[in-house]
Amino acid sequence: MMKIKISIPSKGRISDPAVAILEKAGLGLKDASNRKLFSDTHNPDISVMFARAADIPGFVADGVVDMGITGLDLIKESDSEVEILTDLKFGQTSLVLASPEDSDINSLNDIDSGIIVATEFPNLTESYLKEKGIDAKIVELTGSTEIAPFIGLADIIADLTSTGTTLKLNRLKIIDKVLDSSIKLIANKNAYNNKYKNLIETVSTSIKGVIDAERKKLLMMNVSKDNLQSIKSLMPSMTGPTVSEVLSDQEETVAVQAVVDDEEVFDLVNKLKNAGARDILVVPIERII
Ligand SMILES: Nc1ncnc2c1ncn2[C@@H]1O[C@H](COP(=O)(O)OP(=O)(O)OP(=O)(O)O)[C@@H](O)[C@H]1O
Ligand SMILES: O=P(O)(O)OC[C@H]1O[C@H](OP(=O)(O)OP(=O)(O)O)[C@H](O)[C@@H]1O
Ligand SMILES: [Mg+2]
Incomplete structure (x- = not known):
């Protein structure tokens, strides 16, 4: 009888590292064949559900699954109430505001209300700018945000940067930082505080052990x-x-x-x-x- 479900990304850059961490923690997938929605693990109490990284915070908050592995940016963007158990020390990136290299916008001081910002993170971006007293117009995109200022779609962008290569390639400069993000192990609050406290803590301890050992x-x-x-x-x-x-x-x-x-x-x-x-x-x- 399966007791708890952990949701991990089905694709993208954090999918393989998530599977690898589970494996090292003794929760290797029994049926690793791709494109399956669910998989058993070597622990009969724990199964895995694959999902889009951006959907995982919501699934965990709503109790569709009990635990998850996903990015802090996606947790905050979806405004999901989840318990963050531990940092998994990968997927480090920052959500930054960036303007074209040749633009006059060099800091928040150069931005007024009405500025148009293209981003995959409309909620984070809008509330960050609001906090700073700026009423921005948000253009929501699902990728290739960097192109937006050059096709007249926006004045600036809010996008993830890690090595800085993509910004540089697209001749954009950082003007401010909205958030630092990395991948987290999360749990449903009720499951963690009541229903499955012991089991969730056992999983969390094993995964922390893997992270500590790796270094x-x-x-x-x-x-x-x-x-x-x-x-x-x-x-x-x-x-x-x-x-x-x-x-x-x-x-x-x-x-x-x-x-x-x-x-x-x-x-x-x-x-x-x-x-x-x-x-x-x-x-x-x-x-x-
Ligand atoms: N360049 C990067 N370096 C490190 N982490 C990143 C980078 N880009 C995105 N991430 C992080 O990876 C997590 C998953 O992002 P996302 O769902 O966009 O997957 P992806 O690997 O970018 O795949 P895709 O965009 O093709 O769906 C997010 O939490 C995000 O912060
Ligand atoms: O600073 P860098 O190391 O260059 O990384 C930053 C880039 O990585 C991510 O894109 P991704 O590869 O996920 O493509 P996407 O835009 O299609 O999501 C992110 O959206 C940036 O574009
Ligand atoms: Mg991406």
Whole structure:
């Protein structure tokens, strides 16, 4: 008997990463064949429903599904009341206001009421500008917003930018930021607070474990006892290290292991080698619970 449903995007850039996170969290899809609306997972209590990323906040808020994976921009745009459980550390992007490079509009101060703004995010854009005292005319588009100022459809645009490549290619400059967004794990408020609290928390904990693990490595090495103190002092203080005896060895050797941040590994390995560490292993971690 299936207890909870998680909705994840059926297509687009966040679909595959969402499936991958579920898989690493032990919720791999049983029937991964594409274009199916539902799929069972390896946990009999949890199934997956595929949907458009923009529809997921509404489905979660209305209780059509109990949990979802989608972008903060889409959650805010649809004004859905959902519980945000954790940030999934991908799909980082910002919703910005941008004008043509050669226009005189360089900041909000250069904008008056009546300005025409093309966007895929009419609600966010309109309410942001209203907050700033600007009554904008919104032209809602469903893609290729960048072209709007050049075909006389709008004065400026509100669009997502990540690397900045698309804006640059289309000769647009950023004049203001409406919102920073990334992908979130969300839950229906009632399901989270009452009905399925334990199950939702279990799923959330597993997924958080995957996110934490992705940014960490397990370092293992052999160290002669003489060098142990200097090796220990190099290790990040938060995470150990664990020191254990190595038996079948003539000289006095210990094995040292510690969990370290990804960014630290390169530097640390060199320092450890110089301090006398041998047989250093850098091991990926699947989950940290
Ligand atoms: N260039 C980008 N970099 C990172 N995240 C992005 C980018 N563009 C969109 N996103 C995020 O991806 C999520 C899904 O967006 P969307 O539904 O538009 O999918 P998509 O991958 O853009 O596919 P499509 O637009 O073809 O439907 C949104 O939350 C959005 O913020
Ligand atoms: O700053 P960048 O790294 O260039 O990314 C920003 C672009 O990515 C998204 O478009 P997407 O690829 O989703 O196409 P779409 O406009 O059809 O949604 C977004 O709408 C921008 O156009
Ligand atoms: Mg898109």
